[in-house]
């Protein structure tokens with residue numbers, strides 16, 4: 063276990079109070095900002111003065127005071143010098159990649175990633191002559207073999223979607239840095255649990271839509287990195303966030319700021335329940351994948367790399383054998399037992415259940431799904447924390463007995 067305490071790091075970030083001494087920060091909704099003296103305007107445009115060095119805010123696609131507060135808190139939590147928030151997780155991922163890669167460059171990526179990111183790398187970026195080799199990220203020989211002189215990025219999720227492979231970030235970053243490659247890590251499934259920057263990740267990206275916001279009522283993303291990389295993203299002439307323009311709304315930033323303080327409590331509770339549920343399913347003979355179970359291939363690695371007390375996350379995968387059985391189990395869990403909701407996404411207080419192969423990973427073709435260990439009957443269960451755990455376990459037990467017994 064790691065002694066790093068992201069909760070404490072978050073607490074130590076300079077606290078932003080609202081106008082009139084509000085305990086909550088104010089929402090700065092202005093699109094544009096007044097410059098006190100005409101001479102300051104050119105200096106801001108020349109990049110000589112930002113809000114942090116005696117200049118002021120200019121325009122809210124560039125920097126917004128409320129969005130900046132959230133960025134500052136996220137950087138503190140991740141242990142990076144800086145961060146920038148974006149309109150979605152996908153915009154954070156695409157801007158980070160496009161800032162590093164130009165036409166002719168190459169990416170080595172884990173094959174076990176979010177369907178949207180897979181589509182970006184496999185279908186969209188090749189149209190701009192940026193190509194990707196997908197590998198099993200737990201196979202270091204395969205990673206090394208895939209690297210070419212054109213490789214600029216190794217991309218992985220810390221906990222891969224949906225089969226929950228854990229990437230050995232210290233080993234990957236050593237290999238990447240040896241060859242002057244950047245390690246870009248999507249930590250959406252495991253905030254608080256893992257701190258990728260401490261393990262050598264150069265850029266950490268998030269979909270804030272999931273655990274970090276935790277209420278399934280908005281879409282947001284973030285890029286956490288060194289100050290120089292964040293400034294590159296905001297560069298007036300070449301910044302991908304500045305010019306492609308996926309701006310976060312300050313009202314969205316405010317909502318997330320107000321939910322960040324209870325992220326540690328939520329993560330611990332998601333993890334506690336998921337571990338108990340996974341253990342029960344395993345004892346019932348169900349094929350369940352969960353990094354907190356001792357039979358998970360990277361269980362010891364997850365234990366070694368994880369920050370102390372946050373557990374192994376709230377997501378488990380249950381292999382029902384076939385899509386029909388998976389759908390039958392979902393039907394009972396939602397419509398008879400009221401155990402959870404059939405919906406994509408994760409990190410909500412209610413349990414969200416989806417059949418990955420025909421939903422969030424459907425962008426990945428069947429052959430590649432098989433290669434990444436994604437069977438058509440794989441249910442992704444993103445456990446919530448409403449209701450009593452005992453009652454939830456009983457509901458799951460009854461549903462599983464109806465559908466999976468004898469399989």
Ligand SMILES: *Cc1c(COP(=O)(O)O)cnc(C)c1O
Pocket residue numbers: 150151152153176178179219223248250251268269270271272281282283
């Ligand atoms: C949801 C998700 C994304 C995409 O984020 P959006 O906020 O929906 O754009 C990227 N990576 C992972 C692992 C995700 O779960």
